[in-house]
Amino acid sequence: MSSPTELAHLHTNIDLPALGHLQRLMASWGMLADLCFADLLLFAPVTEGDGRADGNKFVILGQMRPSTSQTLHRQDLVGRLMDEVDRPLVVRAWRLGEIVEGEINATDRGERARIQCIPVRWQGQLLAVMTRESALTVGRRPGELERVYVETFDRFARMIVAGEFPFATDDVEGEESPRVGDGVLVLDTGGRVEYASPNAVNALHRMGIHSNTEGMRLDEAGMEESAVRTAFATGAPVTEEVERRPDVICLMRVIPLLDGGEVTGALALLRDVTDLRRRDRLLLSKDATIREVHHRVKNNLQTISSLLRLQARRLPGGDGRSALEEAERRIRSISLVHDILSREVGERVLFDEIVEPLVRMAREGVLSPERGIDFRVEGDAGELPAEVATPLALVLTELLQNAAEHAFVGKREVEGAVTVRLHNDGETLTVEVRDNGVGVPEDFVIERTDSLGLSIVRDLVSGQLGGVISMRRDDGTVVSLEIPVAGREGRRA
Ligand SMILES: Nc1ncnc2c1ncn2[C@@H]1O[C@H](COP(=O)(O)OP(=O)(O)O)[C@@H](O)[C@H]1O
Numbered sequence: 001m002s003s004p005t006e007l008a009h010l011h012t013n014i015d016l017p018a019l020g021h022l023q024r025l026m027a028s029w030g031m032l033a034d035l036c037f038a039d040l041l042l043f044a045p046v047t048e049g050d051g052r053a054d055g056n057k058f059v060i061l062g063q064m065r066p067s068t069s070q071t072l073h074r075q076d077l078v079g080r081l082m083d084e085v086d087r088p089l090v091v092r093a094w095r096l097g098e099i100v101e102g103e104i105n106a107t108d109r110g111e112r113a114r115i116q117c118i119p120v121r122w123q124g125q126l127l128a129v130m131t132r133e134s135a136l137t138v139g140r141r142p143g144e145l146e147r148v149y150v151e152t153f154d155r156f157a158r159m160i161v162a163g164e165f166p167f168a169t170d171d172v173e174g175e176e177s178p179r180v181g182d183g184v185l186v187l188d189t190g191g192r193v194e195y196a197s198p199n200a201v202n203a204l205h206r207m208g209i210h211s212n213t214e215g216m217r218l219d220e221a222g223m224e225e226s227a228v229r230t231a232f233a234t235g236a237p238v239t240e241e242v243e244r245r246p247d248v249i250c251l252m253r254v255i256p257l258l259d260g261g262e263v264t265g266a267l268a269l270l271r272d273v274t275d276l277r278r279r280d281r282l283l284l285s286k287d288a289t290i291r292e293v294h295h296r297v298k299n300n301l302q303t304i305s306s307l308l309r310l311q312a313r314r315l316p317g318g319d320g321r322s323a324l325e326e327a328e329r330r331i332r333s334i335s336l337v338h339d340i341l342s343r344e345v346g347e348r349v350l351f352d353e354i355v356e357p358l359v360r361m362a363r364e365g366v367l368s369p370e371r372g373i374d375f376r377v378e379g380d381a382g383e384l385p386a387e388v389a390t391p392l393a394l395v396l397t398e399l400l401q402n403a404a405e406h407a408f409v410g411k412r413e414v415e416g417a418v419t420v421r422l423h424n425d426g427e428t429l430t431v432e433v434r435d436n437g438v439g440v441p442e443d444f445v446i447e448r449t450d451s452l453g454l455s456i457v458r459d460l461v462s463g464q465l466g467g468v469i470s471m472r473r474d475d476g477t478v479v480s481l482e483i484p485v486a487g488r489e490g491r492r493a
């Protein structure tokens with residue numbers, strides 16, 4: 001499927017600024033389709049071999065269906081080429097530069113339709129023809145609403161012919177922009193309410209305005225009307241949020257109606273966005289709550305860590321004391337990962353940010369400061385989900401600590417080196433911690449060890465991480481981990 005820009009480049013000689021005008025029209029024509037209860041199509045003249053458009057053949061750049069009525073065209077017509085046989089009135093309107101109306105066989109099934117062809121002008125230049133097409137047989141029994149809407153559409157149609165609509169400065173309509181179905185006020189030259197649609201009356205009621213507003217200015221009815229005043233003064237549309245009572249919020253979009261450059265009235269679309277705003281606020285406060293919880297967890301971890309440290313200091317050196325010191329170190333590495341995770345927006349974290357401080361911790365923990373051990377990180381673990389990052393950080397803490405603590409005991413002849421190698425191919429994360437120390441004993445089997453540090457490592461790797469671990473002698477000790485990471489997106493917040 002081609003975009004309007006592609007179609008225009010392919011079939012027409014419309015330049016970019018002019019195309020901008022057509023795109024602004026198509027960005028705001030949902031409202032027009034709703035006002036006239038009909039399908040809208042945009043026809044642009046096709047250039048022939050000599051590079052000129054003679055106005056006999058047109059390409060359909062866009063199509064819009066009404067949400068207030070049935071559609072005539074069930075099929076997608078964008079990109080179709082049509083000529084005088086298909087749409088004689090489009091050709092007429094193009095030649096005359098005026099609005100032309102009539103009846104045609106509009107669909108492939110030969111259904112009769114009412115068609116109005118509206119030339120689209122911009123800076124005095126004819127760009128395209130917009131058609132309004134509806135079946136003869138359907139159509140709502142015309143009541144006041146239908147009459148007012150169609151009259152308003154006709155005013156927009158005249159503005160399109162005169163090049164006054166769409167507005168050059170038009171702010172882009174967002175998701176939330178009020179639509180015709182939300183509520184319509186038609187304002188007269190003096191900004192007084194000429195007509196209020198039933199949904200607009202409901203919206204006004206919710207804002208506590210119970211009087212009949214017809215003939216009144218909005219501020220007389222008790223509603224903020226600065227949007228109306230700005231739209232009348234500037235001749236350009238204005239969207240504003242109106243908070244009438246603290247618990248009711250309306251979005252109001254005021255679109256001035258012009259005639260020969262003069263503002264002759266306005267269309268105001270009203271939408272009650274109270275529920276939307278309430279949800280926004282709820283989300284915001286949820287965000288704040290999560291941040292607060294992170295903060296408290298962090299404080300608690302820090303408290304635990306300092307309690308353990310205090311208690312360790314009170315013990316004479318020995319097993320008890322080093323056990324407490326190790327526990328303190330483990331808590332500290334959890335707290336480190338938590339801290340980094342809570343700063344991230346999502347559930348994933350760049351693991352490199354975690355590795356560096358873990359290595360620093362191990363370096364600082366080296367018992368005999370007179371001997372230097374060179375800690376080094378190679379490769380890159382990439383982004384990891386929280387459920388991998390936290391246990392992996394604990395595992396690395398243990399392995400680095402072991403290297404610092406055991407690898408170089410009684411081995412003074414070499415320069416100590418510990419290398420962490422990381423590689424992530426999207427499927428598997430491989431981690432290798434290698435040292436050039438004394439090496440684990442020949443008969444060492446990690447599955448059978450019952451010391452605390454390596455038991456923690458083993459359980460985390462095969463349990464929480466679902467990976468495998470091996471530990472062997474190779475000019476020192478080499479620990480290898482393989483952890484599956486594919487499809488782990490992290491839990492959603
Ligand atoms: N990198 C290493 N180099 C030499 N020996 C090691 C290494 N890592 C572990 N070991 C040996 O394995 C034992 C068990 O380690 P661990 O379970 O962490 O307990 P701890 O560190 O408390 O002694 C250590 O006491 C040590 O003898």
Ligand SMILES: [Mg+2]
Binds near residue numbers: 398401402453454
């Ligand atoms: Mg250990």
